[in-house]
Amino acid sequence: MVAAKRKPTETEESDIFAPCSFSSLGLHTTLCEQLEERLGFKAPTLVQAQAIPVVLSGSHVLVNAATGTGKTVAYLAPVIHHLHLYHPRIQRSDGTFALVLVPTRELCLQVHEILHKVLHRFHWIVPGYVMGGENRSKEKARLRKGISILVATPGRLLDHLKNTSSFVHTNLRWIIFDEADRILELGFGKEIEEILDFLGSRQHASAAKNGAVTSKFEFPRQNLLLSATLNEKVNHLAKMSLEKPVMIGMPEKKRQSIALHEHLGSDTDDDDTQTVKATGSVSEDYRLPAQLTQKYVKVPCNARLAVLLSILKYLFERESSEKIVLFFSTCDAVDFHYSLLSEFQFKPSSGPGAELKQRFVNCKTFRLHGNMEQEDRRSAFETFKREKSALLLSTDVCARGLDFPKVKCIIQYDSPGEATEYVHRVGRTARLGERGDSLLFLQPIEMDYLKELEKHGVSLAEFPLLKILDSFPLYGHKHVRKFVSIDAHPWVMSLQKALEAFTDKPDMKTLAKNAFCSWVRAYTAHRGELKRIFMVKKLHLGHVAKSFALKDQPSLVGKSFHNQEKKRKRGEKQKGLSRKRKVSRKT
Numbered sequence: 001m002v003a004a005k006r007k008p009t010e011t012e013e014s015d016i017f018a019p020c021s022f023s024s025l026g027l028h029t030t031l032c033e034q035l036e037e038r039l040g041f042k043a044p045t046l047v048q049a050q051a052i053p054v055v056l057s058g059s060h061v062l063v064n065a066a067t068g069t070g071k072t073v074a075y076l077a078p079v080i081h082h083l084h085l086y087h088p089r090i091q092r093s094d095g096t097f098a099l100v101l102v103p104t105r106e107l108c109l110q111v112h113e114i115l116h117k118v119l120h121r122f123h124w125i126v127p128g129y130v131m132g133g134e135n136r137s138k139e140k141a142r143l144r145k146g147i148s149i150l151v152a153t154p155g156r157l158l159d160h161l162k163n164t165s166s167f168v169h170t171n172l173r174w175i176i177f178d179e180a181d182r183i184l185e186l187g188f189g190k191e192i193e194e195i196l197d198f199l200g201s202r203q204h205a206s207a208a209k210n211g212a213v214t215s216k217f218e219f220p221r222q223n224l225l226l227s228a229t230l231n232e233k234v235n236h237l238a239k240m241s242l243e244k245p246v247m248i249g250m251p252e253k254k255r256q257s258i259a260l261h262e263h264l265g266s267d268t269d270d271d272d273t274q275t276v277k278a279t280g281s282v283s284e285d286y287r288l289p290a291q292l293t294q295k296y297v298k299v300p301c302n303a304r305l306a307v308l309l310s311i312l313k314y315l316f317e318r319e320s321s322e323k324i325v326l327f328f329s330t331c332d333a334v335d336f337h338y339s340l341l342s343e344f345q346f347k348p349s350s351g352p353g354a355e356l357k358q359r360f361v362n363c364k365t366f367r368l369h370g371n372m373e374q375e376d377r378r379s380a381f382e383t384f385k386r387e388k389s390a391l392l393l394s395t396d397v398c399a400r401g402l403d404f405p406k407v408k409c410i411i412q413y414d415s416p417g418e419a420t421e422y423v424h425r426v427g428r429t430a431r432l433g434e435r436g437d438s439l440l441f442l443q444p445i446e447m448d449y450l451k452e453l454e455k456h457g458v459s460l461a462e463f464p465l466l467k468i469l470d471s472f473p474l475y476g477h478k479h480v481r482k483f484v485s486i487d488a489h490p491w492v493m494s495l496q497k498a499l500e501a502f503t504d505k506p507d508m509k510t511l512a513k514n515a516f517c518s519w520v521r522a523y524t525a526h527r528g529e530l531k532r533i534f535m536v537k538k539l540h541l542g543h544v545a546k547s548f549a550l551k552d553q554p555s556l557v558g559k560s561f562h563n564q565e566k567k568r569k570r571g572e573k574q575k576g577l578s579r580k581r582k583v584s585r586k587t
């Protein structure tokens with residue numbers, strides 16, 4: 001990966017920011033001042049310049065723009081503008097006017113924090129959030145007092161719609177789906193339909209059901225859908241919830257392919273949406289930031305762990321401040337690698353400093369996944385945000401929408417599956433014109449995944465792994481070129497030995513075994529085309545065990561896997577849950 005300069009160049013600036021001011025888009029001066037004072041936003045990004053006037057006009061909108069291009073303020077600013085102009089002023093007793101639906105708790109907190117800042121001078125517009133993991137009664141109390149702009153995860157929102165009678169939503173004017181496709185992928189489709197029914201916002205709903213009918217404010221409902229990637233499910237949600245939407249940031253081909261024209265009679269030839277070019281589009285399907293450097297590294301399964309640790313060590317020693325997000329497929333894998341990285345020390349067998357034990361990868365390490373306690377999740381999220389140099393181990397719970405400042409590199413140690421997930425994961429770096437690097441780990445048997453990405457116009461260069469492995473000192477040994485494969489590299493072999501010795505302790509071994517089992521299970525969960533690339537049958541389970549620093553025979557570990565698998569299936573049958581839902585929600 002190249003050493004990256006972080007400031008956008010002047011030419012890049014013009015690819016990110018629009019040559020106009022926020023006030024020229026129609027936003028009230030006080031709001032523009034708040035955007036500058038509280039958030040430091042002097043000029044709108046291109047997507048904001050496209051979307052703000054359209055949202056202000058009252059149209060339903062579908063926004064498809066690259067990650068990190070400023071979609072959040074594109075929808076929040078027009079909503080605040082309108083609420084600020086209501087006369088007489090809105091009151092808490094009027095309840096909720098705008099609802100922002102997001103897929104994860106962290107995104108919920110992030111959007112709420114932005115709202116909190118921008119609303120500083122508009123004290124009568126009250127922001128709030130409800131989400132899974134929080135105290136229901138406290139949320140009920142807040143809803144009773146009144147929340148003007150409510151950010152929510154779907155499950156908890158539905159819960160309050162059904163059970164909190166003091167939740168006033170008769171004046172609801174906006175429903176916004178941020179990361180719409182992810183909300184649906186997480187299996188919240190049914191909840192969304194119920195929510196739309198509850199709020200009378202489903203297309204073709206009977207007039208009597210429509211919330212606007214009982215509203216004391218005479219404004220029609222306006223719904224917005226936003227994501228960096230779209231899919232069939234979003235198309236379905238768009239049909240269900242949007243009326244004649246204006247589509248922003250979508251090339252003509254895509255507009256046709258999602259077939260919204262005919263079904264929804266969309267205003268796709270809108271001049272505004274045509275004239276401003278979308279940021280950093282490199283593919284006809286997915287929009288990736290143009291300043292992102294994407295690499296892959298081909299590693300045999302049994303050398304994966306040693307190679308990962310070597311690359312991390314190299315990156316953290318190379319730069320004084322390095323901020324990296326490392327993605328895994330399961331919560332157990334995050335826990336195992338987190339403990340390993342936090343505790344593993346490596347003592348070269350001879351040479352200077354042999355007597356000094358030190359952490360192998362010397363950096364602040366955090367973890368974030370869906371099985372953690374809410375308070376730990378919140379603290380990891382907040383602290384990693386503030387750190388200048390740190391490593392975050394995460395599942396896909398971090399892949400969407402989260403805006404960690406100054407992340408320089410994304411490592412996808414476990415492959416993401418769908419190409420959309422690849423796009424969102426790498427989107428945690430290279431935000432708003434900053435440079436960023438990404439690295440995807442692939443096993444030799446998985447190399448066809450590159451073709452899958454290429455289908456979406458995403459191409460990756462090879463990472464110079466050997467150069468990095470050769471750079472580590474091997475006291476008493478010479479780097480000889482005799483080995484045929486990475487797993488036989490002398491540095492990798494000595495590191496692997498040390499890792500296996502470290503994992504031989506009972507607590508580490510349990511973590512490793514759990515991680516192994518859930519990793520294999522996640523591997524079997526790939527679907528469609530991807531099943532052909534990620535084939536469990538092709539895996540050498542002994543080598544997979546090595547990648548968790550396990551010396552055990554695969555049959556031993558395999559047995560516990562089968563037991564776990566049986567238990568899981570039994571549990572699912574009892575709960576009547578579909579397999580897909582179970583796998584996808586556990587991130």
Ligand SMILES: Nc1ncnc2c1ncn2[C@@H]1O[C@H](COP(=O)(O)OP(=O)(O)OP(=O)(O)O)[C@@H](O)[C@H]1O
Nearest residue numbers: 041043044045067068069070071072228401403432
């Ligand atoms: N007009 C602006 N001027 C300066 N910075 C901005 C502006 N708009 C947004 N930003 C910053 O750009 C970053 C990305 O914004 P945001 O998180 O809204 O992007 P996004 O398009 O929603 O990304 P994702 O698709 O990953 O959710 C944030 O750090 C935000 O503070």
